[in-house]
Amino acid sequence: MTYRRDGNEVAALKTINLDIGAGERLAIIGESGSGKSTLALAIAGLLPASSRIEGRLDWFLPSSPSSGAKAPPSVLPDISPPRGEITPSFRLSPITEIASKELPSKLPISPLAGEMSGRTEGGGTDRQPKFVPLGGRDIGFVFQDPSASLDPVMAVGKQIAEVAYTHLGLTWPQAYAKAKSLLERVRLPDPDSALRAFPHQLSGGQKQRVAIAAAIAAGPKLLIADEATSALDTIVQAEIVALIRRLVAEDGMTLLFISHDIALAAELAERIAVFRHGELLELGPTAQIVDAPTQAYTRTLLDAHIGLDATPLLNRAGLNA
Numbered sequence: 001m002t003y004r005r006d007g008n009e010v011a012a013l014k015t016i017n018l019d020i021g022a023g024e025r026l027a028i029i030g031e032s033g034s035g036k037s038t039l040a041l042a043i044a045g046l047l048p049a050s051s052r053i054e055g056r057l058d059w060f061l062p063s064s065p066s067s068g069a070k071a072p073p074s075v076l077p078d079i080s081p082p083r084g085e086i087t088p089s090f091r092l093s094p095i096t097e098i099a100s101k102e103l104p105s106k107l108p109i110s111p112l113a114g115e116m117s118g119r120t121e122g123g124g125t126d127r128q129p130k131f132v133p134l135g136g137r138d139i140g141f142v143f144q145d146p147s148a149s150l151d152p153v154m155a156v157g158k159q160i161a162e163v164a165y166t167h168l169g170l171t172w173p174q175a176y177a178k179a180k181s182l183l184e185r186v187r188l189p190d191p192d193s194a195l196r197a198f199p200h201q202l203s204g205g206q207k208q209r210v211a212i213a214a215a216i217a218a219g220p221k222l223l224i225a226d227e228a229t230s231a232l233d234t235i236v237q238a239e240i241v242a243l244i245r246r247l248v249a250e251d252g253m254t255l256l257f258i259s260h261d262i263a264l265a266a267e268l269a270e271r272i273a274v275f276r277h278g279e280l281l282e283l284g285p286t287a288q289i290v291d292a293p294t295q296a297y298t299r300t301l302l303d304a305h306i307g308l309d310a311t312p313l314l315n316r317a318g319l320n321a
């Protein structure tokens with residue numbers, strides 16, 4: 001994945017191959033410029049026009065209630081930045097080809113082909129509507145700076161309601177009711193007044209709670225939190241981490257938590273991926289990354305943390321959401 005800058009191509013991500021289990025909490029850590037945000041933006045389809053990307057995103061839908069967890073249908077959309085380019089050779093092959101070669105038991109969908117063919121429970125072939133994960137609906141995104149992600153001249157209730165109105169097909173009164181219940185879920189004091197508040201009337205932590213409410217308003221399957229706590233002080237940071245943990249558990253969301261802070265990542269994630277210079281250096285269960293990293297760079301990240309803060313990396317739970 002490259003950005004064009006001053007006529008040159010800057011490689012932001014090299015070959016990355018990463019899987020996230022449904023319902024899993026995966027953290028990506030690494031120093032500034034290692035490509036964490038670029039990956040998050042690529043997944044959400046938010047890369048700028050100056051980007052060029054080659055790759056593919058395989059997105060597996062949960063199985064229908066009748067089919068149980070044994071044979072989940074799947075979809076295979078490309079990573080498709082709205083204004084970026086995808087190198088043609090990396091576009092999906094005809095779906096049936098991929099299904100027979102790589103994913104014999106799955107039901108892939110090609111947004112490029114615009115249709116899906118897959119196997120029904122009885123083993124026959126069925127045509128189903130295409131599915132492409134959509135940012136805002138299927139993927140919720142929480143940015144570092146809530147002041148930048150919220151509209152300063154729109155009441156926060158409307159900002160949340162708009163997501164529900166747009167993606168869930170609700171009426172405005174229903175969307176506002178949903179916004180109020182979300183403000184309750186993110187524990188904003190006095191949700192009725194908060195609905196009418198403007199971002200500048202809220203604290204940094206409260207604004208991030210609103211941004212999180214908006215991010216989950218359409219019931220996304222995947223929540224991406226990109227340095228979502230970095231602009232907050234330590235106490236508020238811990239509260240927002242606890243909030244994210246609770247909401248992800250309550251809604252059964254998958255979490256991609258991006259942070260430069262290995263301690264925060266260890267608090268929240270089941271697995272940690274370590275990025276450096278646009279490459280995936282190391283990936284493993286949190287305890288293994290913290291206790292027995294295989295890469296010297298990961299060790300350096302751990303040592304830097306321990307040097308600054310003696311709080312154990314694991315077992316820092318117990319904070320209020």
Ligand SMILES: Nc1ncnc2c1ncn2[C@@H]1O[C@H](COP(=O)(O)OP(=O)(O)OP(=O)(O)O)[C@@H](O)[C@H]1O
Nearest residue numbers: 003005010012031032033034035036037038039048
């Ligand atoms: N819009 C852009 N245009 C040009 N280059 C970019 C752009 N965004 C990021 N880059 C470059 O891509 C590389 C990866 O940046 P990225 O923001 O993904 O890293 P990061 O690990 O998220 O860093 P940080 O924690 O500082 O946000 C860096 O070299 C950066 O300078």
